[in-house]
Amino acid sequence: MAPTALLSVSDKRGLVPLAEALHHRYGYQLLSSGGTAKVLREAGLPVTTVADHTGAPEILGGRVKTLHPSIHGGILARRGDAIHEADLIAQGIAPIDVVVVNLYPFRETVSDPAVSWDTAIENIDIGGPTMVRSAAKNHAHVAVLTDPDQYDGFLAALDASQGELTSSSRRQLALEAFAHTAAYDAAITRWMQRRPEVTDSDDAVVADLPWLEALPLRQRLRYGENPHQQASWYSASKSGWGGAIQLQGKELSTNNLLDLEAALATVREFGYGTGEIHSASCSAAVVVKHTNPCGVAIGDGIAAALSRALDADRVSAFGGIVALNRCVDATAARELTSLFLECVVAPEFAPEAREILAAKANLRLLELSPQSIEAAGHDHVRSILGGVLVQDLDDQPVKPDEWTVATDRVPTTRERNDLCFAWQLVRHVRSNAIVVAKEGQSLGIGAGQMNRVGSAQIALQAAGDGSEGAVLASDGFFPFDDTVRLAAEHGITAVIHPGGSKRDADSIKACNELGLSMLLTGRRHFLH
Numbered sequence: 176m177a178p179t180a181l182l183s184v185s186d187k188r189g190l191v192p193l194a195e196a197l198h199h200r201y202g203y204q205l206l207s208s209g210g211t212a213k214v215l216r217e218a219g220l221p222v223t224t225v226a227d228h229t230g231a232p233e234i235l236g237g238r239v240k241t242l243h244p245s246i247h248g249g250i251l252a253r254r255g256d257a258i259h260e261a262d263l264i265a266q267g268i269a270p271i272d273v274v275v276v277n278l279y280p281f282r283e284t285v286s287d288p289a290v291s292w293d294t295a296i297e298n299i300d301i302g303g304p305t306m307v308r309s310a311a312k313n314h315a316h317v318a319v320l321t322d323p324d325q326y327d328g329f330l331a332a333l334d335a336s337q338g339e340l341t342s343s344s345r346r347q348l349a350l351e352a353f354a355h356t357a358a359y360d361a362a363i364t365r366w367m368q369r370r371p372e373v374t375d376s377d378d379a380v381v382a383d384l385p386w387l388e389a390l391p392l393r394q395r396l397r398y399g400e401n402p403h404q405q406a407s408w409y410s411a412s413k414s415g416w417g418g419a420i421q422l423q424g425k426e427l428s429t430n431n432l433l434d435l436e437a438a439l440a441t442v443r444e445f446g447y448g449t450g451e452i453h454s455a456s457c458s459a460a461v462v463v464k465h466t467n468p469c470g471v472a473i474g475d476g477i478a479a480a481l482s483r484a485l486d487a488d489r490v491s492a493f494g495g496i497v498a499l500n501r502c503v504d505a506t507a508a509r510e511l512t513s514l515f516l517e518c519v520v521a522p523e524f525a526p527e528a529r530e531i532l533a534a535k536a537n538l539r540l541l542e543l544s545p546q547s548i549e550a551a552g553h554d555h556v557r558s559i560l561g562g563v564l565v566q567d568l569d570d571q572p573v574k575p576d577e578w579t580v581a582t583d584r585v586p587t588t589r590e591r592n593d594l595c596f597a598w599q600l601v602r603h604v605r606s607n608a609i610v611v612a613k614e615g616q617s618l619g620i621g622a623g624q625m626n627r628v629g630s631a632q633i634a635l636q637a638a639g640d641g642s643e644g645a646v647l648a649s650d651g652f653f654p655f656d657d658t659v660r661l662a663a664e665h666g667i668t669a670v671i672h673p674g675g676s677k678r679d680a681d682s683i684k685a686c687n688e689l690g691l692s693m694l695l696t697g698r699r700h701f702l703h
Contacts, residue, residue, distance in 0.1 A: 179249070180273040182215070183208040183225070183241060183303065185280055188323040191218045193275065196330050201338045203273065208240050209233060241302040250274060250309040254316045274310035275320045278303040278355075282362045286413050286550050292372050299363055304356045314349035315342065321355040358391060369552065393417060399429045408432065411550075418547025422524060423532070424539030431496065431518050431539065438463040438498035439520055439543070441603040443570070445473060447500045448522035448545040460484035463496045467622040470495075471600050473615040478506035487617045488637065489514065496520075503528045511538075569700060573599055578694045581674065581683045586692040589614075590646055590669040594694055597648035598671050602700030606650050609658075611638040611667070613645035627651065631658045635665045642666050650700045652676040656685040663689040673699040 180203040184190055194215055197203040205222040207215055215222045226232050229243040249271035252259040263270065279300040284290055310319035318340050320329055325348070332344045390409040399406035406429045410417030416432065427435075438461045445459035460481040462470040470487035474480030477499055485492050493514055499507065499521040508528035511519060518539040524532070532540060555568045575595050580586070586594060597612040604610060605623040609630040612618055619638030621630030627649060635642055643666030652675050653659060659682045662670060670686065674695035686693045 176269070177202050177204050178272040179204045179206055179269060180275060181206045181225075181246070181250070181271050181306070182211050182275040183306070184211055184275060184277045184323075185300075185303075186277045186323055187211070187214055189326045190214060190275075190323075191220075193326045193330070194218070194220055194222075197273065201333065206271070209237075238301070241306055244268065246271070246306065247309050250306065250317055251313050252316075253313065271310075271317065273318045273320070274306055276303045276306050276310075277321055277323070278307075278359055281359065281366075282411060283413070285362075285366045286411075288549070292370065295366065300359070304359060307352050307356055311349040311352040314345045318345050319348050319352045321352050325351070390417075394427070396429050397426065400433075404429075413547060413550060415547060415551030416543070418550065419520070419541045419543040422529060422540040422542055423536065424518070425537050427518070427539060433466055434463045434496040435498070435518055435520055435541070437466040437468070437603065438496045439548075440570070441468050441471060441600065442498040442500045443548070444573075444599040444603070445500055447548065459500045461498045462488075462492045463498070464491050464494070467604055468600060468617065468620060471617040473596065476504075476506075477501040478504060478510055481507050481510050483616045485510070485514070488620075492516075503532075505531060508532050511535075569602060569702070573696075578671075578696050579674075580692065581679070581695050582686045582691065582693040584687075584690065584692045586669045586694065590692060591694075593646040594648065594669055594671040597646055598696065601648040601650045602702065604650065604702065606701040606703060608650040608700075608702065609634040610648045611635060611642055611645050612648070613641065618642060618645055627653065628655075628657045628661060631661055635661065635667075638665070644668055646670065648672070650702070652679065652699070653682040654678060656681040658682075659685045659691065659693075660689070663691055667691065669693070671696060673697060675699070 180197045182190065182194060182205060190211065191214065194205055198205055198220055205215060205220060206225065206228055207222050208225045212222045212224045225241055225246065229245040231243055233240045244266065245268050248263060248266060248268040252263050252270055254270070279298045281298045281300065284298040285295050307319055307321055310317045318329070320326065332340055390411055392407055393410040394408045396406040396408055398404055416435070421427070441463070442459050442461040445457055457473045458475070458477045458480040459473045460477065461468055462484050469491035470484040472480050472483030472487060474483050481499060494517055496517055497511065497519045499519070502523040502525055503521045504525050505527040508531040511532060512535055516538060518541065520541040520543055522542070522544060524540060524542060532538060553568045553570070555566050557564050573595065593612055593614065596615050597610045600612065600617060601608050601610040604620055607624050607627045607630045609621040609627065610617060611634045618641040619634035619636065621632070621634035624630040624633065631647070638645060645667055646669045647662045647667045649658065649670070649672040652673050654676050655678060659670060669692040671694040674697060683693060
């Protein structure tokens with residue numbers, strides 16, 4: 176009896192060449208569902224429809240096509256098992272040897288924020304995952320393919336083994352198939368967890384459901400944070416960094432991606448692309464080294480913002496990662512070529528900018544749309560030994576109208592603007608975090624020290640004479656008045672911090688004594 180291949184795919188890429196090879200080279204009979212059968216027929220291939228094979232028509236508007244004993248009996252029957260073979264003969268069921276199925280595009284469908292509940296539900300595949308799981312379970316006898324990217328390797332393996340796939344190849348395909356259906360179910364679960372139709376109900380139990388996010392492998396990275404560590408990048412295709420388009424440059428590394436994430440989070444404080452992520456939307460540039468900002472500035476146009484961000488600390492900017500929140504023009508591109516950088520991310524690069532930057536062939540350019548950022552959702556996920564931690568992203572807009580003046584002296588308009596800028600920046604610096612800034616430009620940044628005054632010393636030393644008349648922001652409260660007194664010694668005129676220390680009064684008293692103004696935000700921004 177000639178072998179049979181069942182093909183039922185939503186993604187038609189590579190379908191015809193695969194079917195032609197199976198039929199002409201290896202003598203497979205082709206069995207297919209409606210849409211796939213139509214494509215194969217148009218290519219001149221003989222194909223039997225599932226409805227003709229089962230004797231049962233598609234019903235319920237296509238919801239039921241392949242859910243039939245003639246399909247699943249043919250897939251699940253063990254070859255050489257007397258009971259199974261007797262059942263096949265008694266029921267008139269032919270064995271199925273290869274199953275080629277990819278599923279309704281659920282993840283792509285729900286990537287549209289405006290998708291309706293009913294449309295999403297109709298894009299939940301039932302028959303497809305059932306066939307995939309049946310074939311994967313019976314991988315001792317059946318090969319299962321779930322992705323067009325597998326087709327060439329599958330045919331090469333058939334060629335190498337004279338048309339009979341090895342057991343190890345079938346086992347590997349089964350593993351990939353189960354991973355495929357697991358990711359599919361996880362995508363459905365996550366979508367339902369986020370929908371108001373579920374979360375707004377009185378008996379919602381979303382918080383009690385397990386956190387799931389199964390993502391496809393995007394890239395095997397050269398190594399992890401260090402050369403002796405292996406690393407892989409998993410990402411949805413149109414969500415977050417998975418939606419970025421790399422325009423040029425070397426392959427991205429683990430550290431590149433971590434730094435890009437930090438740079439993007441910081442620059443989004445000032446709006447991104449054509450939309451305004453936060454109320455304070457202006458041209459902004461961020462330079463990051465080792466996940467900490469080393470230069471941040473706003474300006475009249477993206478080139479001016481970039482120049483000011485680089486000038487904030489050109490020594491640290493060498494080999495850095497740059498994020499820009501507006502289209503990169505020719506002037507900004509020339510500025511980017513003025514020193515060695517690893518990566519640049521922006522919502523868009525003008526053609527003339529790309530031409531200029533092409534001279535830096537190794538420089539990685541990434542175009543990332545606001546839509547891809549929004550599609551990533553608002554979960555912040557980190558791994559710990561044997562598990563993950565999931566929290567909301569700390570990306571809520573700042574609300575200066577909710578801040579309070581704690582000191583006798585009220586900040587001037589210029590100081591208040593600088594305090595707002597410094598506060599937007601400090602929450603993206605590793606705690607303990609201190610930022611010194613003036614006129615929309617960072618002057619000194621102290622990150623990750625074990626005590627707050629240590630971070631302040633680093634930031635003020637980096638700012639140098641620029642600290643005269645500048646402001647200082649702290650991501651957490653001042654437990655003592657030492658940071659305030661140190662700031663005053665360097666010419667700082669205003670400070671901002673969350674407040675909430677039992678000794679807030681000491682710092683407020685020191686400010687009043689030294690003529691500084693202090694704002695309390697009522698919200699801290701630790702970043703670990």
